[in-house]
Amino acid sequence: MNKAKILELLGDILDIEKQNLLEMPIDTKLSDxxxxxxxxxxxxxxxxxxxxxxILDSDLILSNFETIEIxxxxxxxxxxxxxxxxxxxxxxxxxxxxxxxxxxxEIYTDDLIDKFQETVIDLYNHGVLICLCSKNEPENxxxxxxxxxxPLKKNHILVSKINLTDKATNIKEIALKxxxxxxxFVFVDDSVYELDLVSSIIPEITTIRADYSDGGCIERIKxxxxxxxxxxxRTQQYREQKEREKEKQLYSTAEEFNASLKxxxxxxxALPSQVSRISELSQRTNQFNLSNARYxxxxxxxxxxxxxxxxxxxxxxxxxxxxxxxxAAIIHKSDKPVIISFxxxxxVFGRGFEELLINKIKSDFPNSLNGIYKKTxxxxxxxxxxxxxxxxxxx
Amino acid sequence: xxxxxxxxxxLANGEQPGTDxxxxxxxxxxxxxxxxxxxxxxxxxxxxxxNILNKVCIAERYKLCxxxxxxxxxxxIPYAVIKGAVLSAAAYKDPFIRHSGDxxxxxxRKNIDQIKKLLLDLGFIQGRVTENGIExxxxxxxxxxxxxxxxxxxxxxxxxxxxxxxxNVDINLDILWGESKQNTDMDFVLEKTxxxxxxxITFKKLCPEMELISLCLHHYKDMNSIYLLYExxxxxxxxxxxxxxxxxCNLNLETLYTYCRKLNVSEYVYxxxxxxxxxxxxxxxxxxxALLHSENADALIDKFGLNEEERQIxxxxxxxxxxxxxxSNYLDNILSEESLNKIRVNQMFM
Numbered sequence: 001m002n003k004a005k006i007l008e009l010l011g012d013i014l015d016i017e018k019q020n021l022l023e024m025p026i027d028t029k030l031s032d033x034x035x036x037x038x039x040x041x042x043x044x045x046x047x048x049x050x051x052x053x054x055i056l057d058s059d060l061i062l063s064n065f066e067t068i069e070i071x072x073x074x075x076x077x078x079x080x081x082x083x084x085x086x087x088x089x090x091x092x093x094x095x096x097x098x099x100x101x102x103x104x105x106e107i108y109t110d111d112l113i114d115k116f117q118e119t120v121i122d123l124y125n126h127g128v129l130i131c132l133c134s135k136n137e138p139e140n141x142x143x144x145x146x147x148x149x150x151p152l153k154k155n156h157i158l159v160s161k162i163n164l165t166d167k168a169t170n171i172k173e174i175a176l177k178x179x180x181x182x183x184x185f186v187f188v189d190d191s192v193y194e195l196d197l198v199s200s201i202i203p204e205i206t207t208i209r210a211d212y213s214d215g216g217c218i219e220r221i222k223x224x225x226x227x228x229x230x231x232x233x234r235t236q237q238y239r240e241q242k243e244r245e246k247e248k249q250l251y252s253t254a255e256e257f258n259a260s261l262k263x264x265x266x267x268x269x270a271l272p273s274q275v276s277r278i279s280e281l282s283q284r285t286n287q288f289n290l291s292n293a294r295y296x297x298x299x300x301x302x303x304x305x306x307x308x309x310x311x312x313x314x315x316x317x318x319x320x321x322x323x324x325x326x327x328a329a330i331i332h333k334s335d336k337p338v339i340i341s342f343x344x345x346x347x348v349f350g351r352g353f354e355e356l357l358i359n360k361i362k363s364d365f366p367n368s369l370n371g372i373y374k375k376t377x378x379x380x381x382x383x384x385x386x387x388x389x390x391x392x393x394x395x
Numbered sequence: 396x397x398x399x400x401x402x403x404x405x406l407a408n409g410e411q412p413g414t415d416x417x418x419x420x421x422x423x424x425x426x427x428x429x430x431x432x433x434x435x436x437x438x439x440x441x442x443x444x445x446n447i448l449n450k451v452c453i454a455e456r457y458k459l460c461x462x463x464x465x466x467x468x469x470x471x472i473p474y475a476v477i478k479g480a481v482l483s484a485a486a487y488k489d490p491f492i493r494h495s496g497d498x499x500x501x502x503x504r505k506n507i508d509q510i511k512k513l514l515l516d517l518g519f520i521q522g523r524v525t526e527n528g529i530e531x532x533x534x535x536x537x538x539x540x541x542x543x544x545x546x547x548x549x550x551x552x553x554x555x556x557x558x559x560x561x562x563n564v565d566i567n568l569d570i571l572w573g574e575s576k577q578n579t580d581m582d583f584v585l586e587k588t589x590x591x592x593x594x595x596i597t598f599k600k601l602c603p604e605m606e607l608i609s610l611c612l613h614h615y616k617d618m619n620s621i622y623l624l625y626e627x628x629x630x631x632x633x634x635x636x637x638x639x640x641x642x643x644c645n646l647n648l649e650t651l652y653t654y655c656r657k658l659n660v661s662e663y664v665y666x667x668x669x670x671x672x673x674x675x676x677x678x679x680x681x682x683x684x685a686l687l688h689s690e691n692a693d694a695l696i697d698k699f700g701l702n703e704e705e706r707q708i709x710x711x712x713x714x715x716x717x718x719x720x721x722x723s724n725y726l727d728n729i730l731s732e733e734s735l736n737k738i739r740v741n742q743m744f745m
Contacts, residue, residue: 038740041538048534057507060541 001079002051003072009046010071013039026069027192040065053078069192069209073220085283086206086224087180087234089123090171092189093134093141093162096210098148103140109150112212117152119218124156127234128225129178132160133170133187158235167194168201178238179346181286181378186224240320241347254352261318265353267360270313270328275300277325278313281343288344288354288382291372295330295341308333310364314357316348323348327357331365338394339371339386358389370394397714400674403631406431407638407675419718423631426494427487427639450491452559453480456498457596459554459562464598466513473585474510475501475601477567477609480593485606486640490593493636497549497563501601501609503581504568507547514564519550524561529553545569570609570658572616574701577659584609587654603644604651610636611667612660618670619699621726621734622741628722637671641679652686665692673713705734 007021014033021033035043040062044055055078064074091097097117100107109117124130130152134141141162145154159177161170167189175182183204189195195207206224211217244261251257270278279297282289295303303309314327327344331337339361344354362369371386372394373379386393399419402412406428420429421442429442457480467474476498483493502510522531532540532548540548550564569579587605590597601609614633617623655661665687672680697713700706709716710729716722727735 037543040542041535044538044542045535055538057511057541057547058504060538061504062542 001072001076005050006047006071006075007068009050010035010043013043013046021068024068025192026072026196027067029067030065030071035065037062047075051078073216076220077223085184085286086128086186087184087284088129088131088174088178088186089120089221089225090131090133090174090185090187091120092167092187092191092194092210093132093144094136095190096188097152098144098150101136102144103137107144107148109148114151116210116212116218116221117150119222121151121156123222123225124235126225129158129235129238130156131174132157132162133167133174134162135164135167136162138162156235158238166197168198171198171202171205184286186221188221237321237323237347243320244318248350254350258318258351261320263316263318263351265314265316265356267312267314267327267356270300270304270311272301272304274313274325275304278311278328281325281328281345282341285343285345286376286378287346288342288349289379290342290374290382290385291340292374292376292379293341303330312357312361314344314353314360316351316353327353329357329361331361333365337365337369339369339391342371342385354385355389358385358391362390368392397718399718400714403428403674404676420631424494425632425635427489427492428635430492445494446491448558449494451556453491453495454594455554455556455559456480456562457594457598459552460498460564460598461596463513463517463564464596466517467510470509470513472506472509473503473582473588475585475588475599476591477501477601477606478613481591481600482606482610482636482640484591484593485600485603485644486636488643493632497565499565499567501567501570501585503585507566507568510566511547514550517552519552519564521548522551523549524551524563529561544573545571570612571660572612572620572701574620576702579658583657603646604654607637607640607644607646607651608654608658608660608664610640611664614667615663616701618667619701621700621705621730622738624699625723625726625738626742628720629717631674631717633667634671634674637667638675638677638680641668641671641683642677648683648686651683655687661687662689662692662695665689666695669696670713705737 004018004022008018010016010030011018011021014035016033030040043065044060048054059074063070065071094101094107098107098109098113120130132141138160141160142154145152159174161167161174163170167187171182171185171187175185181204182202183206186206186208187195187198188208188210189198190210192209195209198205199207208217208221247260248257251260275297279295279300282293282295282300286292300311303311310331310333312329312331313325315325316323323345326348328341329339329343330341332340342354342357344357369391370393371391373383373386375383398414399416402414402416405412406416409431411433417429417432420432426442426446430446478499479495479497480490480493483495484490487493500510520529520531521537522529524530529551537548540546545568547566547568550566552562552564554560554562569575569581570584571577571579584601584605587602588599589602591600592598600606614637617627617633618629652661655664665684668680668684668687669692671677672684698706698708707729711720711725716725726738730738
C-alpha cells in the first residue's frame with residue numbers, strides 16, 4: 001500500500017502539503033484537517049481512480065476514515081495482493097501482553113488480553129514466528145512471564161529484544177538474526193509514538209496499534225497471516241536452523257557440511273499430498289524465487305494434474321530434524337521445455353540443494369531447457385543461476 | 396381547538412366530521428382517513444383507482460422480491476422489510492390502504508456487499524428510472540448516497556407489468572439517520588423479527604415493539620431533517636401511522652421500554668408520540684409517553700434539526716406548521732446560509 005500516494009491524494013483535496021500530512025501523528029482526525037462530506041467523496045473517487053480499486057459499500061462510512069491510522073486500516077485490504085507474505089509477529093510486552101508496566105506497577109491480564117494471546121498462539125501453531133521487542137529490563141519481562149497465568153509462554157517466543165535501545169534498531173537486529181526482510185514483519189505496540197518511530201525508520205514494516213477496545217485490532221493482526229494455513233512448528237525449525245548455522249562454521253564446503261549433518265535429500269515429481277506446502281513455499285519465498293511467481297493450492301493442483309506440466313519437489317532432513325519441502329520447480333513441457341518457476345527456501349541456502357534440483361530437471365529434460373527469470377530487488381543475487389547451470393533464459 | 400384537529404379526531408373515532416377535510420387529507424397522503432369519509436364522490440372517483448393501482452404495485456413488488464427474500468434466508472443474512480405495505484398491514488390492518496412506492500429492506504451494514512451482489516445477480520440495477528429506461532447512477536452518485544446517509548442508492552428492476560413497469564428496492568442500513576452520531580446495535584435490532592405474509596409471499600418484518608421504534612425514528616427524521624422538511628413539509632400521515640399503529644398493535648410496554656433504552660432512542664420515540672397525541676389526544680399514547688418521558692425528551696420538543704449544530708426552535712405553533720404554511724418558503728427565511736447550502740447539495744445528489 002502506497003501510503004505516501006494516499007496522503008498526496010488527501011493533501012490535494014485538503015490543500016495540504018503531503019510532507020505536512022506525513023509528519024502528522026497517525027491518530028490525526030481527518031475532520032480536524034477540514035475534510036468535508038463532499039471532499040470525502042472526492043477523496044474516495046481519487047483513491048479509486050489512482051489505484052484502480054472500488055471501495056466497498058460496507059466501507060463507505062465516515063468512521064472508517066476517521067483518522068489517518070483508521071484510513072490505512074480500511075484501505076489495507078484493497079492492497080492485500082501487493083502485500084508480502086507475513087512471517088513474523090513482533091509484540092511489545094507492557095500494555096500489550098498484559099496491562100501495566102512490569103517492574104513499575106501491578107500487571108494483570110483480562111479476557112481481552114487472553115483473547116489476543118490465544119490468537120498469537122494460534123498464529124504460532126500455524127508457523128508464524130513470534131518475537132518480543134520491549135523497552136524494559138529483561139528480568140522484569142521474565143518475572144511477568146513467570147508470575148502471570150497467561151496462555152502465552154516463553155517457549156512460544158523465538159527472539160526477544162528486551163532492552164532500552166530504540167525499537168527500530170531492535171527490530172532490524174531481529175530481521176538480521178532471522179535472515180528475513182522487515183516487510184514480512186508485523187509489529188504490535190500500544191504506543192502511537194513507538195509505532196510512528198518504527199514506521200518512519202523501517203517503512204516496509206506493518207505496524208498495528210494494540211487497542212483491544214477495538215475488536216478489529218485482533219482481526220487485523222490475523223488478517224495479515226491468513227495465508228499461513230499449514231500447521232507447522234516453524235519456531236522449532238528456526239531453532240534447528242540456528243544449530244546448523246553454528247555447525248556450518250566448522251566446514252569449508254557444502255558437501256562436508258551436508259555429510260556432517262547426515263543430510264538426506266529426496267528430489268522428484270511432486271505428489272498431490274505436497275500441494276499445500278509447494279503453494280506456501282511459492283508464497284513465502286522472495287529471494288530464491290527466480291520468476292517471482294506465487295501460486296495458490298488450486299494452481300499447483302492443476303499443474304500436477306496437467307500432462308503439459310511437471311512439478312518437482314525437493315525435501316530434506318538431517319540430524320537436527322526434518323525440513324520438509326524446501327525447494328520446488330514447475331516445468332512447462334513442450335519441444336522447448338521452460339522452467340516457469342524455481343524456488344528454494346532461504347533456510348537451505350549454501351547447501352547445494354538448488355543444484356540437486358536443477359540437475360534432476362536437466363536429467364529429465366536433457367535436450368534443451370529454458371528458464372524464466374524476472375528480476376526483483378530480492379532475487380537479483382540469483383540472476384546468473386540459470387546461465388551458470390546451462391539453462392537458457394526464456395525471453 | 397384547531398378545526399382540522401377536531402375533524403380528524405371525529406373521523407378516527409368513527410364519526411363523520413362536519414367540515415370538508417378531503418383536500419387536506421389528500422395533500423397529507425392520509426388515504427386511510429379518506430377511506431373513512433362517507434359518500435365522497437372525489438374519493439370514489441379518484442382514490443379508489445389509486446388504491447387499486449397500489450394493490451397491483453404491491454403485488455408486483457412482492458412477487459419480484461420473493462426470490463430475494465429466499466436468497467437472504469438461504470444465506471442466513473438478517474433482514475426485515477420495513478415501512479410500506481408491512482406498516483400498512485400493521486397500522487391499518489390492510490396492506491394496501493397506505494400508499495408506498497418501493498420495498499424497504501433493513502439490513503446490517505456488514506452484510507451490504509453480499510446483499511448488493513444478490514440484488515445485482517437477480518437483475519436489479521442501482522439507478523433511476525428515466526423515459527429511456529433505467530439509467531445507472533454515476534459512481535459519485537452512488538458514493539454520495541452510501542456515505543452520506545444510512546441508505547445505499549436504490550435498486551431498480553423492470554417488470555413485465557405495464558401498469559407498474561419498475562420495482563424499486565431501498566436498502567436501509569440503520570434505523571437512525573446519517574447525521575446521527577449514535578451507533579445502532581443492528582445485530583440487536585435484526586434479532587427482533589418475525590415472519591409475515593403479503594400476497595402469499597412470506598418474509599421477515601420487525602416485531603411490533605421494534606417496528607414502532609423504527610417507524611418513530613423514520614418519522615422523526617422526516618419531521619426534523621431540514622432537507623426533508625424543505626422538500627415535503629410536515630405530513631399528517633406520519634402521525635396517523637403512529638396513532639393507528641399504537642391503537643391496532645398489541646404492544647408490550649415493558650419490551651418497548653427495554654428496546655428504547657437499549658438503543659438509546661427513548662427521546663425520539665417520545666417526540667413522535669408527543670406530537671401524535673397533540674392531534675389524536677389518546678390515553679394509550681399518554682401512557683407510552685409517561686414511560687419514555689425524560690429531560691432529554693423535553694429538550695427536543697418545539698425544535699427541529701437532526702443534530703445539535705443545526706437544531707433550532709420553531710417560532711410558529713405545531714398546527715400552523717402542519718396545516719398552514721409553505722414550509723420551503725418558511726425555511727428560506729429562517730435557515731442559515733450554511734443550512735440552505737446543505738439542502739442544495741442534497742438536492743443535487745438525492
